[in-house]
Amino acid sequence: MQKLNDLQTPYLAVDLEIFHRNLKIMQSVRPGSSLRPHVKAFKSTHIAGILKQSGYSGFCCATIKELEGLAANGLGNDLLLANETLNASRLRSLVDHGAQVIVAVDSTETIDAAKDGGIRNVLIDVNVGLPRCGCDLKEVETLSAYARRNGLNILGVMGYEGHLMFTSKRSDRKEGVTKAMQVLQEAHSITGGDIISAGGTGTFDLNELATEIQAGSFLFMDTRYSAIDLPFEESLTIVSTIISIEKNQKRAVCDAGVKSFATDYGKPKLRDGVIEFCSDEHSTILPTEPRSQLEFQVGDVIHLRVPHVDPTIAKHPKLVCFQEGYVHGDWKVDLRGW
């Protein structure tokens, strides 16, 4: 068996033990249809397959490419495009081939697109506080009527409380979720339907209204999610090699940069140093104070903690799985792009 640290860097590594522990914790709180795993986090039909074997057969997607990939791999039983699209016509062939597809809509334009694309089932997407997609509560009635007049079934509502995912105090998070879900409950009282789709990793056990939680990051976690009190641990790291060291040992450079990880939530973290700045294919590392020198050697393999899991995984063609330091194969990240 190949040792993890013998592989050529940079790459992403998944600690299988932690990954499966995270999955078990989620299963104990949100089994079966109470979770709709968000494929945008991992963009991999292989991982979706593992989730299906763990009792999750409904999936949440951010792109049409994700839906197409799942359907092509026999995972098209219950797919939600949790995003607005004007390109719903691309979904027609999936529906014609038996995939069950639900699309989020928040405007007459997206309703028209859904109808023209042969979609039958929609959720009314409602803004519950995150300044992004979702209609105003006041529009729910008109849009529902418009969707029904156009022959669409409204299966319920969706409302993502994304503005609360990283609220550090659990009680504040809980309070925020309760308030956000009052809006969604009102919307649901207008639309009816079996589905109230909401939530994410940060609110998976706090959102009591949602019939299904849209979480994906819990499988891997990252430094931002780790900063709040969640029971999940980081299973994903960026593996990198020290390729250059200043003579005085005050700086080292590793071979992972902004082409290996996303920096929208900050720079990666590491145990024995702090990242000063990142280039395309490099990160420059300083000693962590109060130390004034690094203890790396050229060739050392280091593991960087991921700042934001979703866009980091989307930069890699595969994830390397390991257990106790040995490689157990790759998971292809096959749903990248659009």
Place this chain on the structure above:
Amino acid sequence: MQKLNDLQTPYLAVDLEIFHRNLKIMQSVRPGSSLRPHVKAFKSTHIAGILKQSGYSGFCCATIKELEGLAANGLGNDLLLANETLNASRLRSLVDHGAQVIVAVDSTETIDAAKDGGIRNVLIDVNVGLPRCGCDLKEVETLSAYARRNGLNILGVMGYEGHLMFTSKRSDRKEGVTKAMQVLQEAHSITGGDIISAGGTGTFDLNELATEIQAGSFLFMDTRYSAIDLPFEESLTIVSTIISIEKNQKRAVCDAGVKSFATDYGKPKLRDGVIEFCSDEHSTILPTEPRSQLEFQVGDVIHLRVPHVDPTIAKHPKLVCFQEGYVHGDWKVDLRGW
């Protein structure tokens, strides 16, 4: 012919007219061997082919994957890995099949790796002020001797003045480059050799020492490079669709987010609004003050200006080329990954 704005978004679009104008400007200042185009900027053998037809047959790479791809496509005449590597053994088969490969080294470890990988030609990489790779000037003599003892030919030196690329005042930039190149000149007086490899888009016409400039971004440009006084224009945009608008027209959401562009140099810019925040697959847009409302409609196609070209292109499988609003085909971004 297909209209550019009829394609499904998000994607990257290249304005061919501007692209070729940028290339012509560079050819007039740095023809032939005086430029070693940096493939890390575009990661595309097709674009490398265009450059070859324009008189550039030597290429600069940041990853071994880039060298492998160029060599496999008949572009392996004169390749420089302008980066430190411990994995030079991957280059052996390229060399065995006739590719001409030069590798940058800045330590005994990277020299050992080059030798063990069957590499014959190296440049001593010298730190000229950017706190990243490159040895100290004081180490040049020892490392050169070590490389020669190990049977390597030293073709010269490399020293990237990356810390000066965005210095806004041209005279300050010029002064900085002159100072940085004094270090490199001293290093070169120790090593000898025909090559002094340095520079980038920001210093392409200021660096008088370098025998070859390592520039790539000039073909596309981005908002950061546009902020300084360069003769190149932005040929690349992120094409996106408005998918949701707040009822009061105070916010709109487009379908391009941090999976479509890198944010290490800030958020993308657009003509009729300002980006408030970016999610994985969305950006939320506010009106530009003093206006208080946006004038978008759901379905409108917008072009976002790219904040940092290299890691943005690395997120996309292809670039869509257009001229006067009509699509002229795709360029595959085939050298992504490592």
